[in-house]
Amino acid sequence: MLSLAHARHRGLWRCATQEDNDLSFDLDAVQTAQPGVTLMQPPQDATSEALLAHILKSLDDDKAEDIVQVDLRGKSAIGDHMVICSGRSSRQVAAISEKLVERIKSAFGITAKIEGKDAGDWVLIDTGDVIVHVFRPEVREFYQLEKMWLPAEAAASRA
Known part of the structure; x- marks a missing residue:
């Protein structure tokens, strides 16, 4: 393990700082340097509430159940909101997840991380501010995420 003094002596500290400076740029300068090239910027309304509303509508449109x-x-620091829902089959779980990721990308320019789509039992979609879990009903019943995150009376009323 290198100490900070050792890294400075070997020039590694300077290289990292120079690389950081090279990688940071002014967005306006890039756009004026290459006319006709537009860089994707997050929309102004990309709040966690707007994202949540979009996700809930998408899940409803795709017939997700028990949202x-x-x-x-x-x-928790993992996000602002969590959404848990079910699909009737592995195929529907995968389809709901794929469509949701596409809609988030087109509406907000966010590339969501997705895990478990190939198996189709439990798909996790991480958009940063909103975490979405899409389950098959049997798998959802087994893991019972609602019991971990909802207040006791709300989780009991769902049972």
Whole structure:
């Protein structure tokens, strides 16, 4: 392991700082340097609430069942909201997930991370501010994420 003094002596510290400076740029300068080239910027309304509303509408449009939203603000640093829903089959779970990722990309310019799509039992979609879990009903019943995140009375009323 290199100490900071050793890294400076070998010139590694300077290289990292120079690389950081090279990689940071002024967006306006890039756009004026190459006319006709537009860089994707996050839309101004890309708040976690707008993203959540878009996700809930998409899930409803694709006939996801038993949609539950959990407010994570003040409870966890993983995101602001969590959405849990079910699809009737592995095929529907995969289709709901694929469409949701496409819609988020087109509406907000966000490339969501997706895990578990190939198996189709439990798909996790991470958009940064909103985490979405799409389950087959049997798998959802087994893991019972609602019990971990919802208040006890809300989780009990869902059972």
